[in-house]
Amino acid sequence: MPLAHRLYDSALVLAPSGRLDHDNCEAFREELAPFLERSAKERLAIVLDLAGLEYVSSAGLRCFMLAAKQAKAQNSRIVIAAMQPVVSEIFQIARFNLVFDAFPKVRDALAALSPAAAAAFDRG
Amino acid sequence: MVVAIDEAALERYGQWPWPRTRVAELIGRIGAARPAAIGVDLLFPEPDRFSPSAVAEEVQGLSADVARRLRALPSNDAALAAAIRGQPVVLGVAGLEARDPRFSRQPAAPPLLLRRAQDLRLRHFPGHLQSLPQIDQAAAGRGLLSVDPESSVIRRALAVAQLGDVVLPALSLEMLRVAIGAPLSISGRGSDAIEVGIGDVAIPAHADGRFWIRYGPHDPARFVSAAQVLSGGVPAAQFEQKLVLVGVTGLGLLDYQTTALGDRVPGVEIHAQILEQIFEGEFLRRPAGLRTLELALLATATLMLAFTVPTLGVGASLGLYALAMALLAGLGLEGFLAEGLLIDVAWPAIGATMVFGVVLAGALSEADAQRRALREQAARVAGELESARRIQMGLLPSPRALFAGEPRFGIDALLEPARTVGGDFYDCFMVGPDRLFFVVADVSGKGLPASLFMALSKTLLKSAARRVDDIGALMARANAEVSSENPESLFITAFAGLLDVRTGKLQFCNAGHEPPFARAPEGALERLVHEGGPPLCVLEGFEYPLAEHTLAPGEWVCVVTDGVTEAMNAAGELYGAGRLQAVLRSLPAEVEPNAMLAAVRADVARFVGEAEPSDDLTLLCLRWRGAASER
Secondary structure, eight states, X not given: OOEEEEEETTEEEEXXXXXXXXTTHHHHHHHHHHHHHHHHHTTOEEEEEGGGEEEEOHXXXXXXXXXXXXXXXXXXXXXXXXXXXXXXXXXXXXXXXXXXXXXXXXXXXXXXHOHHHHHHHHHO | OEEEEOHHHHHHHOSSSOOHHHHHHHHHHHHHTOOSEEEEOOOOOSOOTTSHHHHHHHSTXXXXXXXXXXXXXXXXXXXXXXXXXXXXXXXXXXXXXXXXXXXXXXXXXXXXXXXXXXXXXXXXXXXXXXXXXXXXXXXXEEEEOOOOOSSSEEOEEESEEEETTEEEEBHHHHHHHHHHTOXXXXXXXXXTEEEEEETTEXXXXXXXXXXXXXXXXXXXXXXXXXXXXXXXXXXXXXXXXXXXXXXXXXXXXXXEEEETTSOEEEHHHHXXXXXXXXXXXXXXXXXXXXXXXXXXXXXXXHHHHHHHGGGSOHHHHHHHHHHHHHHHHHHHHHIIIIIOBOOOOHHHHHHHHHHHHHHHXXXXXXXXXXXXXXXXXXXXXXHHHHHHHHHHHHHSOOHHHHTTTOSSEEEEEXXXXXXXXXXXXXXXXXXXTTEEEEEEEEESSOHHHHHHHHHHHHHHHHHHHHHOSSHHHHHHHHHHHHHTTOTTOOOEEEEEEEEETTTTEEEEEEESOOOOEEEOTTSOEEEOOOOOBOOBTTSTTOOOOOEEEEOOTTOEEEEEOHXXXXXXXXXXXXXXXXXXXXXXXXXXXXXXXXXXXXXHHHHHHHHHTTSOOOSOEEEEEEEEOOOTTTO
C-alpha cells in the first residue's frame, strides 16, 4: 500500500489508499513505523487522511489501534480525517471514534491540532 | 596427379597384375612427359610370372626351340627396370613386423641429415617388403607405403619410419626429395616432436614420425586413368614437372581406406593428399602446450559447471551447459581452421558432460528431497491445523443439543472458519436457573494466532460471566483480563447478552461488534444499538455501558460477525447489511432459530458462489418463547 505523506508545519499528513486487510496490514504497519518514530523525535502530530481508503478489515483496524497505542505511549497525537462512508461505518461499529479523534476534512484535523498547521495547509 | 589403374584400365588391358612390360610401358609414357617425380604405389616383390622364361616353364608342349628362344628373351622384370632406370621413379617399400627372408638386406636409404643428434624414437619395422633387387636398383628412391593405421580410420600417417637400421621417408616425401634433389633431414622439436625437412619444406611430426593428415574431400580431378595414359590420350603437359603417383583404384583391388572425413578413398589418394598438404604448408599441429590447454579447458568447464549448476534452475543449467559445449566446439573448430591446431576438445566436453550430469542429478535429487520435505511438512501442518480446528470446534457448545427440550427459548448457532481455524467464537450457557448468557465475538486476524487468542478469550469471558451480574462490568473485567494476556496486541469485538428467560428482559453490551438484529412477531426488523464501547483490548480500563431491551414473546435476536456482512463474491462485492436485512425480513414471524440460520447461511452461500471465504462466518439466533403464563 503506497503511503503518501506531506508535512504542514508540525503536522504530518499520511494518506493510505486502497483496501487495508489481512493480506497487507503488516506492510502498512512497516510503512507507518518510520513516520511514528519521526513524529516522536520531531514532536509532530500525525493526521491519517483516509480519503483514499476504500475498506478496512478487522486486521486493518488492528493496525490503526497499534498506531494509536504507540502514539499514546510516546505521547504524540494521531487523528483521522476524511473517512469514506464505508470506512466511517466500520469505525463507527467498532467504536474506534473512542480511539481516534475523527474529522470530516484534513483541514479540520489540522486546525484542531495547531493553527500554524492549518495556516500551512491553506498556503498549500 | 594420380595415374589410376582403374576399372577402365583393367577392362581394357586385362586383369591385375599386369605383365611388368605393361607397367614399364605406363611408366615410360609418364616419364616421357618429364614429370618431377613418379611415385609407384605398387610392390614388385616376386619375379613376373608373365616373363617369357616363366611362360616357357609354365606352358606345356612348347617346342624346345620356342622354349629356348623364350628363355633367351629379357625378362619382364628387366624391362620394367629398364623403364624405371633414368626416370625419377620412387618405388614403394612396406614395413613389416617380421623379417621377410627374401629381403634380408636393408633397403637403400636416402641421404639423411640429423640436425640435432638425438635418439630417434621413430616407428620401427623389423622387416620389410620391397621390389625385386633388379627393379629396386633401377629406382631413384624408395618410399614407405605403410600408413600404419592406428584404427580403421586413417588420421595420421608416418612421415618417416625406421626399417631395420635405416630411416625411410614416406613415398610422398621421397617423391618430393627426388624431385628437389635435396637430402632428408630430421631435427628434434622438444621432447615429443620432430621436424622432417626436405629442402625448404618442413613437416612437423611426432617423435615416432607420425603426422596428422589434413584431408580434403575425394577429388576425381586428381585422377587420370592408366588406360588413357597407355593409349597416349593424355597430353604431356599434364605430367610435366608434376609429381605423379601411380596406383590402383580398381574396386576389385581393394586398396581403399577410410579418412578422417569419413570418405572411402583409394590408398594412393592418401599419398596424393599428403603431397598437396605439404605444398599448401597447411599442417595440422599439436604443440606440446596443447595438452596443458586441454587439461585447463577440462578443469575450467567442469569446475564452472560444478559450482554454478547447483545454484541455478534446470533451464539455466541446461543453457549454461549448451553454451559451454558450443564454446568448446567453437574453440576446436577455430583452432583447426585458422591455425591448423588439433585441439582435442572432446575430452573437456566429455568431462564437462559427466560433471554436468552428476551435478545436475545431485541438484535435482536435492530439490526433490526438499520438495518432499516441504510436502511432508505441509501435510503435517495441515494435519495439525485440522486437529486444531477439531479442538476449536470442540470448544464451541452445540446450543441445540444443549437446550433441547427447553420450553422457554430456542437457540442455535453456526461457525464456519475461513482458514481452517479462525478467530470467531460464540458461547451460550445458563448463569443460574433463569438467566441465559450468550456471546458472539471476533478476534482480529485469522488462522492459528487468532484461534489461540479466541480460545483464551472465550475461557476468560466465561469465567467473568459466572462471577459478574452486570454485563457491562463483565465486559470491563474481560477487557482487563484478556488485555493482560495479549502479547500480539490482537483485539476482540464482542456482543454479549444476558437474558432473563422468565421476563424476556435482555441486558446487552456491544464491544465494537456489528449490532445484532431483532424482530418481534408483530413488529418491524430493528437493530439493537447502544452506545457500547470499543473492542476488547483496545482501550484499557474502559467502562463498558450496558443497555436493556425487553423481548416480546416470540421475538428473536440474530447476532452475526463480519464474516456474514463482509462475505465477498468473486466480483469483490460485499454481502452487506442490506442483504442480511432483506433475508431476515423475508422469514416468517414464527421462524425457529435453526431455520433462520439455514436461511441466512444459504443466502450468503448463494451470494459468495465459488469465491474463497474471506473471513470466519458466525451466526447466533435466539428466540424467546415468552413467559410461562403466556405460553
